[in-house]
Amino acid sequence: MTNSISRRSEIRSNELAWYERMLEIREFENQVNALFASGSIRGTTHLCNGQEALDIAIASLLRNDDVVAATYRSHGIALALGLTPHSVLAEIMGKATGCAGGVGGSMHLCDKSVGLLPTSAIIGGGMPIAAGAALSFQIRKQDRVALALFGDGSTNIGSFHESMNLASIWKLPVIYICDNNVYGEYSRINLTTPIEDLHIRAESYAMPHEKVDGMSVYTLREALERAIERARSGGGPTFIEAKTYRFAGHSRADQAPYRPVGELESWKSRDPILVLENQFKESGKLTEDSIAAKKMETEKRIAEIVQEVQNDPEPLVGDIFKNIWAGSRS
Amino acid sequence: MTNSISRRSEIRSNELAWYERMLEIREFENQVNALFASGSIRGTTHLCNGQEALDIAIASLLRNDDVVAATYRSHGIALALGLTPHSVLAEIMGKATGCAGGVGGSMHLCDKSVGLLPTSAIIGGGMPIAAGAALSFQIRKQDRVALALFGDGSTNIGSFHESMNLASIWKLPVIYICDNNVYGEYSRINLTTPIEDLHIRAESYAMPHEKVDGMSVYTLREALERAIERARSGGGPTFIEAKTYRFAGHSRADQAPYRPVGELESWKSRDPILVLENQFKESGKLTEDSIAAKKMETEKRIAEIVQEVQNDPEPLVGDIFKNIWAGSRS
Amino acid sequence: MADMRVRQAIVQALSDEMSEDPNVILFGEDIAAAEGPFKTSEGLLDKFGPERVRDTPISEMAFTGAAVGAAMMGMRPVIEIMFMEFLGVALDQLVTEAAKMHYLSHGEYSVPMVVRASNASGLGFGSQHSQTLENWVVATPGLKVVTLSDAQSAYSLLRAAIREPNPVMFLEPRILYAERGPVDTSIKLEIGKARLIQGGNDVTMVAMGNMVNVAKQAAKQSSLSCEIIDLSTLVPWDRQTVLASVKKTKRLIVVEEAPLSGGWGSEIVAEVTSNLFTELIAPPIRITTPDTPVPFSGVLEAKFTPAPDDVTRQLKYLVETNQAPKPWWVMAGLH
Amino acid sequence: MADMRVRQAIVQALSDEMSEDPNVILFGEDIAAAEGPFKTSEGLLDKFGPERVRDTPISEMAFTGAAVGAAMMGMRPVIEIMFMEFLGVALDQLVTEAAKMHYLSHGEYSVPMVVRASNASGLGFGSQHSQTLENWVVATPGLKVVTLSDAQSAYSLLRAAIREPNPVMFLEPRILYAERGPVDTSIKLEIGKARLIQGGNDVTMVAMGNMVNVAKQAAKQSSLSCEIIDLSTLVPWDRQTVLASVKKTKRLIVVEEAPLSGGWGSEIVAEVTSNLFTELIAPPIRITTPDTPVPFSGVLEAKFTPAPDDVTRQLKYLVETNQAPKPWWVMAGLH
């Protein structure tokens, strides 16, 4: 049976699954985009096209008992960590079958079984929460790791500063990862932030840091392995800046008119899926044929899931009153 | 007549006044301490003994149309900027004659005529306010400067990070000065902050920064002059870390049992009053006799002021309802 | 008199104030080059230039505080908090600094700033982007709180807020941005004055924001004669208008989008009761949202706010029985 | 049964919970080595060690958020916000994250954390360190709000708060820390249950925090038979107890330290009125602080909160006339 945990195992044990999962995420986002455009999804969505490598690298390395605090832009990390496309799409469409029963929506995904904390729609929201999870691991002498994922623009929020400092002074097993996709909403990072390499901000906290190519799963894994090893062995937190690019607009219908001419195209030439594809082609893991087959399989599978989810039940109106108070029945 | 503005002129025009004002501040704080101990002052007080040099350096350089956003630990900067000991003590004692009419207290001093914004009792409170004042100077093309003063522990609050970044990206004429007196409340800075030189945090904002001996008026003035010149000429913000030491406890009756043995004594050998005294003795500006006379004069004057203020009227109970809404009579 | 969308009325108000007063400046996240996430500053960067219309980093505490400082120097900053929830990272500057600045400076400084924030539910933004959150900014002497309910009030109240010498929290129910309505730019509305939406004799309905529309529809589909008051300013609210109305109708219903527990409506009910106890012929009641987070699902969100039908039912029950009905969600069988 | 100061009762409650449950941890500014700015963690670092009792940097957002994360992993963090105002830089984590976590995780995670904060006036800490600020944390489904009023409730309610599976805002009126009272450590108090302080027939007085004491003194010096209820839990408040009492006395007075406009008392008045309209023989009233910042001066601060005399006067007026008196500050000629 396919569930979050089995999907998580897959990606930890099988390199080809990285590629397949990246295709899945890409196709998933494309379908979300189409569904939003056609009015089948309400509210907002934030796509991760172009940023799949990091999600895959993380999921391929973390254990199920590690935890991830991510953001509104989390379809990718959710799928990578193992959530089924069905449960994620259902949540995005507000269905009873969604991972949060439809009360969360695109910005609020969650699955305790694979350590995905409810994603936060507040910039900086997850950063101290990750530190707190790490604190509990430290106190209980567990070798678990907490990871916070956020964007470039989010390094300007107070919570970033406070959380990094706290994590460092307490030597917490937490990894802060900035997915630098060049934009915060409609603002290019250089318009809001006077430095180019954001990872140097870790110097303010005497925290180890590095910058890494965000388009390459293998390179990302190397950096992550160092950080995870450091965290598990009591060496404290790490800050990683992954240089990547957001192929889609910020949210909803944004067409990103603010991009300099040629920027998108130039980054697309390093599409993380392409990068991995080429590596696998070289090593013989993939052929043109198997690639085409996988792409077709993925499209078909996601199309079916879209169908299924559309037919899924809506939540019951009484669900409004559920899960507000822990430990109470109502 | 002695008022804030004339006292401010004095300190801008006359080097001996620096010394006299430092004596005044020190004696003022000693009396505040005694008054608090005897129950004549309620609430809380935060003394600045040991940190007078910075207050004097700032007041000796800023113009009256510049502004200062400071903290609960502001008796010194208030007196340095020109507020009369009478109006400051009266405020601390909650008298109608206080600079805020007695509704503010020790943590809330203010005098618009010399640019002292209401001091904030919230860590980080004044930092963005200074940026905002600077923004208005920039937009109006005035060559005025805003200055934010805060402690070492305050560099861990989110507002610090956000304000520094904003000031830098907008190139605002603002100067951030950290009075690193080694402690935030009862915690030595190294217990809460994993770096020793706090000024390097400015690197995160591509902001010019320097560290400076906080015990020497002359050295402080040099650093400040560079920063002020930069700000006035459109060069943007500067971050200065002044290394100093808090001779008194944090607040109220704190006896600072947490100090390492010998630390206080070692810093006291570089008492900023002593440092300036020695410089003036060398240059012949002061003699043992004139020093003794000045000290006596100061003690006598402050003692008289204490008497006066104790006899000053309390606010009228109706004052509770005053100055809540701007532009309305009530 | 033009027909405008609410968001256009906001742009117009900003533009008119900026034209008349060079001290008015705007900043916030993506309000300049991108013209605002909800297009509430369309054209303003072009018209007034990058000194006066600025994009900020994602730093609500810093830019809210910057507005405080600029206002103290005599500017009239209008800042945008994209979703009211984001004040949760910056409330300090508004409540603990701005609102107390005049008081703590013994009247020397004032803080003529406006914090615009979109709020409330209805568009599927989920639990962290859909609350009304008036409670964060009430009980704060020195701070005024205003809510628009249509294009005219968007225009006229925003202009008044910008001219106000005190800090103003200006709430904009997001769901109304796209709504159209007539705007007469010569109409002045006052901060602190409620708007009489329609006269009536059976009951006084007090509402704010989008609930004004719900109240109107509910009244329309009922056979009762309802007096509807758009409170407009929550702090300080217009006791005089509300009390005069209830004195006449002898019944009060507050229709509000905040949760039952802790919502602002209780304040209206409490004051009216204390003052008009013997004149009331029915218990004053509140029709609110339930004590739950705002759900995302469209099906659930539609049931989360009281619909006109729900209000009509409550209205009818109250007037017919002169007794308080059960909450609408109980009447509707949701809970 | 020992006599303790309120702050000692807090220490005792923390200590007892920490002894019984290794998941209970404490952090905040200067709560470990210095034992707390108000000595509310005296001896706990020595007893439980530096892993479980920690000093934090001056970073309220980070350490409040860290409590959320630790609680989600099954710890029971109790953090200290030295002055309630400091939540203004960290409110987001409590209201927008912690309170919604159970809901947004479809019930998978819960957040058993306690945020202790000192609040209220009376000690000369000035406008930015003396507010009650309950309004910041009401209207937040998922978050409970509790206030202690004496040593016993400090002890028993704090223990209950730590055992609560939901996030709890635990308010400690600073002026009570030094007050002494008997503490029976075997007494259990429940979150959500009001405490009957004394029975009476003429009027029900509902209060919280230090106003419970003011109500008691006022009742004592009046000749009336007053039933006094310490609400204890503001969210969710004990409707049953309050309604039953008012049903009996037919009159309600809320005594509260929050400002008249926007204070929590209006909620009690509104609910009582809606439910017991025909049984009330006098308008329910609130005795609050005026709509002003908290002044520093001792003379002014003493006049800022209603004194027992003021309350007695209001009480008398209400019961004798069955009409609402003017605010106490008007009666006392202050304004």
Ligand SMILES: Cc1ncc(C[n+]2csc(CCOP(=O)(O)OP(=O)(O)O)c2C)c(N)n1
């Ligand atoms: C406190 C807060 N301020 C503003 C926002 C609105 N907002 C949502 S996403 C976003 C941009 C974030 O940019 P970045 O951190 O680079 O992440 P990305 O969206 O590129 O993944 C902003 C400003 C928010 N959600 N929370």
Ligand SMILES: Cc1ncc(C[n+]2csc(CCOP(=O)(O)OP(=O)(O)O)c2C)c(N)n1
């Ligand atoms: C937001 C906030 N958190 C905590 C406090 C309590 N507090 C007052 S002074 C202080 C220490 C500040 O240390 P530092 O910045 O070094 O300044 P110093 O007192 O040494 O001048 C703290 C924690 C506060 N006033 N505001």
Ligand SMILES: [Mg+2]
């Ligand atoms: Mg980005």
Ligand SMILES: [Mg+2]
């Ligand atoms: Mg310090």
